[in-house]
Amino acid sequence: xxxxxxxxxxxxxxxxFAKRVVKPNCLxxxxxxxxxxAPEVLDLQSSGYDQRADMWSVxxxxxxxxxxxxxxEGPVQELARAICKADYCFHDKYWSDISDSAKEMIxxxxxxxxxxxxxxxxxxxxxxxxxxxEALMVTDLSAAKEGIKNxxxxxGRTHKPVxxxxxxxxxxxxxxxxxxxVMSRRGKRTVLDPVTEDSGKIEDSSSGKTFxxxxxxxxxxxxxxxxxxxxxxxxxxxxxxxVKRVELNDLDPLDAVALQAExxxxxxxxxxxxxxxxKDVFDEPDFTYMVLEPLRGGQLIDQIIEKKCYPExxxxxxxRKVLLGLEHCHSRRVAIRNITCxxxxxxEAASSVDVKLSDFSFAKRVLxxxxxxxxxxxEGxxAPEVLEHRPAYDVQCDMWSVxxxxxxxxxxxxxxxxxxxxxxxxxxYGEYKFHKRYWKGISDDAKILISRMLTxxxxxxxxxxxxxSSDWFYDESEYSSESEEELIESLKSTAVKKVRSTTSVVNLxxxxxxxxxxxxxxxxxxxxxxxxxxxHSKIIIVST
Numbered sequence: 438x439x440x441x442x443x444x445x446x447x448x449x450x451x452x453x454f455a456k457r458v459v460k461p462n463c464l465x466x467x468x469x470x471x472x473x474x475a476p477e478v479l480d481l482q483s484s485g486y487d488q489r490a491d492m493w494s495v496x497x498x499x500x501x502x503x504x505x506x507x508x509x510e511g512p513v514q515e516l517a518r519a520i521c522k523a524d525y526c527f528h529d530k531y532w533s534d535i536s537d538s539a540k541e542m543i544x545x546x547x548x549x550x551x552x553x554x555x556x557x558x559x560x561x562x563x564x565x566x567x568x569x570x571e572a573l574m575v576t577d578l579s580a581a582k583e584g585i586k587n588x589x590x591x592x593g594r595t596h597k598p599v600x601x602x603x604x605x606x607x608x609x610x611x612x613x614x615x616x617x618x619v620m621s622r623r624g625k626r627t628v629l630d631p632v633t634e635d636s637g638k639i640e641d642s643s644s645g646k647t648f649x650x651x652x653x654x655x656x657x658x659x660x661x662x663x664x665x666x667x668x669x670x671x672x673x674x675x676x677x678x679x680v681k682r683v684e685l686n687d688l689d690p691l692d693a694v695a696l697q698a699e700x701x702x703x704x705x706x707x708x709x710x711x712x713x714x715x716k717d718v719f720d721e722p723d724f725t726y727m728v729l730e731p732l733r734g735g736q737l738i739d740q741i742i743e744k745k746c747y748p749e750x751x752x753x754x755x756x757r758k759v760l761l762g763l764e765h766c767h768s769r770r771v772a773i774r775n776i777t778c779x780x781x782x783x784x785e786a787a788s789s790v791d792v793k794l795s796d797f798s799f800a801k802r803v804l805x806x807x808x809x810x811x812x813x814x815x816e817g818x819x820a821p822e823v824l825e826h827r828p829a830y831d832v833q834c835d836m837w838s839v840x841x842x843x844x845x846x847x848x849x850x851x852x853x854x855x856x857x858x859x860x861x862x863x864x865x866y867g868e869y870k871f872h873k874r875y876w877k878g879i880s881d882d883a884k885i886l887i888s889r890m891l892t893x894x895x896x897x898x899x900x901x902x903x904x905x906s907s908d909w910f911y912d913e914s915e916y917s918s919e920s921e922e923e924l925i926e927s928l929k930s931t932a933v934k935k936v937r938s939t940t941s942v943v944n945l946x947x948x949x950x951x952x953x954x955x956x957x958x959x960x961x962x963x964x965x966x967x968x969x970x971x972x973h974s975k976i977i978i979v980s981t
Contacts, residue, residue, distance in 0.1 A: 458487045472507045473497045476521045476549050489551035492560070496546025500525070503535050508547065523549050523675050538565035544675060550639055553676045562787035564733075639674045641717045648719040648726045652680065663688055668731065678716060681727040695798065696725060702771045702800035703727075711762030713782065713795040734783025737792055737842075741778060744789070746849030749879060754790040755781075756843050757910060762794045763839065764901035767832045774799040774823075776838035777815045778845055807831050817841065817851050821865045821893050833895040836904070840890025847883060848875050852891065867893040882909035 439446040454468045462485035469478055475493035477486040500508045508525035509516055519525070525547065527540050542563045548554040560566065640651055655668035658679060669680045683696055703715035717728040737755070741747065747755065759781065766773060773794060780796035783789065799813045807829045814823055820837035822830040844852045852869035853860045863869065869891065871884050886909045889899040899907070 462487050464490075469494075471513070471516060472509055474520065475551070476523070477551055479517055479521055486551065489554055489556070492546055492554050492556065493548075493551075495557075495560070496543050499539075499546070500543050503539060503543075504528075504531050506531070521549070523547055536565065538563065541565070541677075544677065548676055549674050550676065553674070559785070562785040564786050566787070639671070642719045647721060648680075648724075652678075652728075663692070669728075677731055679729045679731045681729060683725045683727070685723055685725060698801050699797045700725075700727065702766075702773075702797050702802060705769045705771055705802070706762075706766050709762055709765040711758050711793055712765065713793050732782040732784050732793060732795060734786045734788060734791070736779050737781040737783060738778040740783065740789045741845060741849065746875070747789075747846045749847060749883060751790050752843065752846040752883075753910065755792055755846060756839075757905065758790075758792050759794065759839055759842065760901045760905050763835055764905065766794070766800075767835070767901055770803045770832065772801055772803050772809060772832040773797060773835050773838075774801065774809075775814055775818075776835055776842060777818045778842055779815075781842065803832055809834075814838070816857070817853050817860060817864075819864065820895070821867065822895050824861060824865060830895065833898050833900070836890050836898050836901065837892075837895075839901075839904075840887050843883075843890065844869070844887050847879050847887075848872075850875070865893070867891055880909065882907070885909070 439448060454466075456464060456466075458464065462483070464487055465485045467478060469475075469490075473494040475486065475490035477483050478490055497508060504527070509519045511519065527535070532540065542555070542560065542565045545555045545563070546560065555563070640646060642648075644651070651673070652669045652671055655670060655677075658666040658668055660666065664681055664683045666679055666681050668677060670677050685693070688696070700715070700718055703713075706712045707715055713732060714730040715727060716730060719726040719728070759776075763773070763776075773796075775796050775798065776794065777796075780794075781792045782795040784791045784793060799811075801809060801811075803809060809831065810829045812823055814820075814834075818838045818841045820830065820834035823834055841852060848871070853863045855863070871879070876884065886899070886904060886907050889907075890904070892898040
């Protein structure tokens with residue numbers, strides 16, 4: 438502590454084991470303090486570890502700060518096994534008054550797999566870190582403190598501090614062998630057979646086990662006619678994921694084909710940081726389970742309703758990420774065909790600008806130019822060539838949808854409004870306006886970019902790559918002397934989770950009848966004329 442009378446004035450002080458990480462997993466020395474060391478440091482089969490081991494230690498520190506005791510305890514041999522299996526829990530007797538957001542953050546820090554463990558940057562964006570101090574101050578922890586005191590008295594034992602010279606190099610190696618023997622075995626089989634079997638390779642669908650055998654179910658996030666998205670936890674790694682469960686028994690053959698196309702397209706773009714990551718797929722007789730990364734910030738449309746419209750600097754950051762993700766998809770000839778403000782998901786609740794492309798339910802690989810013929814998408818976002826059905830269309834249909842998204846971000850309302858006939862006619866002819874009342878403060882470069890996206894002829898429509906090189910993304914007047922990274926950090930540091938008021942929702946429709954219509958999608962693969970009738974819950978497709 439910096440000040441003796443202020444237990445919040447702390448600094449990192451001990452750099453006795455510090456070392457520079459020159460490349461991933463380049464550290465190999467077995468070192469640290471017994472109860473705080475990360476599992477990959479102990480795993481003698483691993484090729485090494487890196488700075489992510491520190492975040493495990495941070496998780497242990499936070500656990501001790503809130504619970505008053507260490508998450509991993511016991512004799513050296515048992516302690517090593519507990520750490521390698523992340524065998525800990527939040528005992529109700531001591532944790533009942535601690536917020537769920539705090540426990541969730543600890544869970545994400547104490548991940549066995551360092552790849553999915555929270556980084557320092559992501560930890561700072563967690564819900565618990567954005568709770569205002571006043572809200573935390575009113576929490577009564579007296580019962581928990583009394584319970585901890587009683588627990589210590591009942592156990593009759595205290596935790597002796599272990600310094601760095603009597604921790605791993607001596608304590609753990611007493612169970613594993615001499616230090617020289619341990620280091621000579623690194624990369625080979627460890628003598629802790631039970632630990633190796635449980636905490637070595639993380640089991641997935643390739644193990645042959647069912648989804649239920651590997652995952653435990655959590656809350657429902659979203660649902661549809663044949664699918665439900667749950668929050669789930671991997672039983673072995675404790676990783677929290679989002680799982681889309683699709684019921685196959687009543688699935689139409691065409692929908693079954695679309696499901697496989699969705700999975701295939703997600704696998705093709707799995708290396709993009711701006712697209713939701715498909716982690717695993719379980720194909721079982723009655724269900725298909727798609728294991729996805731969790732995106733906890735909600736839909737972009739909710740942020741727009743709350744803000745009424747995005748400041749231009751923030752809208753630029755959102756648009757850049759969307760276009761980078763789309764550029765990646767289009768480079769692999771994947772058309773998403775359903776880009777909307779509802780389908781763009783924010784990665785964390787603390788940020789309103791970090792978004793990812795998430796809905797690939799209509800995605801398809803474009804094997805030949807203009808080879809797509811299915812009429813599908815969401816009303817108000819769909820490109821004119823998809824409606825006209827002549828000629829067949831291509832990946833450029835997505836750029837029209839991005840133009841609609843960008844228009845809504847900056848203007849706060851949709852460019853194509855009215856009843857279904859008016860909307861379809863306006864889309865076919867590209868009829869929209871930048872109303873001075875709402876666009877007078879928006880730069881000409883932004884309007885020009887939107888206009889190039891909302892070009893009726895797909896041949897003349899701007900591509901994702903060209904859009905990223907447009908003048909709007911190089912407008913120095915908005916950035917001033919700040920870099921994009923500095924601007925993002927500034928936005929994150931001032932972001933506070935707000936409760937959306939009813940007033941925001943009520944006032945928005947007064948903007949030229951501009952509130953986003955209820956979410957709905959349509960798909961029609963036949964060459965028939967269709968009439969789209971929108972209700973409050975779904976879209977009805979009527980052939981004519």
